[in-house]
Amino acid sequence: MNQYTIALVTGGNRGLGRATALALAGQGTDVILTYRSNEEEAAAVVDAVAALGRKAVALRLDTTALDAFPDFATAVREALRDTWDRDTFDFLVNNAGSSVFTPVGGTTVEAFDLLGNVHFKGVVFLTQELLPLLADGGRIVNLSTGLARFYGEGYAIYASFKSAVETYTRYLAQELGGRGISVNAVAPGPVATDFAGGVLRDNEQVRAHLAEQTALGRVGEPEDIGGVIAALLAPGTRWITGQRIEASGGSRL
Template sequence: MSTPTDSRTDPAAGAPSRGRIALVTGGNRGIGRSSALRLAADGVDLILTYRSHPEEAEAVVAEAEALGRTARALRLDTGRVEDFPAFADALRDALKQGWDRDTFDYLVNNAGHAAGGPIAATTVEDFDGLVNVHLRGVYFLTQTLLPLLTDGGRIVTLSSGLTRFVGPGFSAYAAVKGAVEVFTRYLAVELGPRGISANTVAAGAVASDFAGGLVRDDAEFQARIGAATALGRVGLPDDIGGAVAALLGEGTGWITGQRIEVSGGQQL
């Protein structure tokens, strides 16, 4: 005889029956913005963070509200671990004021930046900056927010296709993303008893302002990447945002501890 499941705690049961809330870091532009708005289109309410450009964040909030969702924007520098306790307090306030709740459902660790260069030319400052945002920040922000993440919730962290194939000049960036993929598998095991899933979405080359708009603005680079990609082009933010939203949708709660590459088949 089967036992009824509670969709709040059983990851196989799909989305919770009550309203869902996603926290998306770096949700004001690029992949973060696309992920946030795709989630909003799927009926998910939003809290998005931004480090700078509050006007961009408020524009995303307005777009989400136009879709009928409740949304808030909070400032956060994910490279400053010392700010995380205060951010958690601000998040508690936002949850109480906006939803009369003390938990949220989905954490999307998206915020980040690129710093490239050959191994011989990589500086300690560039390396530390990448570690602080993409590894130290992800690790300790997730740790800080675990008490606020509902049982049966989900965590998605953005990684990179560069952990599978090599793009000369991105060794430090790829290394910290590889570490995040390992961390995610540990999250999946340690949070499994709470019904929380954890996965990484590894993006291929995307035409955005990331890395100074390298992929977006360089037509020759785009053509070269497209020729080495099964689907024949570079990615767009919506390609990745759609995958993030799908991974947080109904029917995917049984996926955990996985690295899911969304690259159009780059360098297969």
């Protein structure tokens, strides 16, 4: 590894991505973060990373726009060259996501395609596009969900695509092992973000109900997940690969 490390975090302007970028910066990692539409949020994260003494660059990326991935990779190359005088980065965190309510018997084709494009197709083809830029000995963290283990009404399609991400993670771990690249999936439980309209952040009744089902007695915060991802990218966890790490506070044990 180089004397400093660089992480690329998709969807790094808010929620879990923002928390991950800041946790990584706090342990000495520079950050390339992506945003889809809110440039001001992304700029605020860049400033927050700088306040922690690290460098950050924000690049626009729609993870459903596969045709734009080659141009995005070119932008990453330029950022690496201009900001770090490097031609590779060290960590890829596939975090970007969205939620759509998909009840069994009431799921639309549009909702299915959106979830598939964001949570699986985009992950596969963005990773493929960026692999030449990922340093040997680097690491990948893919975001899954606790809902791939326990039931959540209305999330059958979302959870199914996340299960596919977990399988893809194991295949990546095997096939990239020769380059010394470790690959793991982090599966958050209920977290207080704007996911699902922010209900886990803003609705006290829902929060209390879920807290009762959690061993640690509360809903997670973005920093809880950011800390787990940063820990998986720390020097002492290099030997972990091909694993699903659930960070749910002991939800529905």
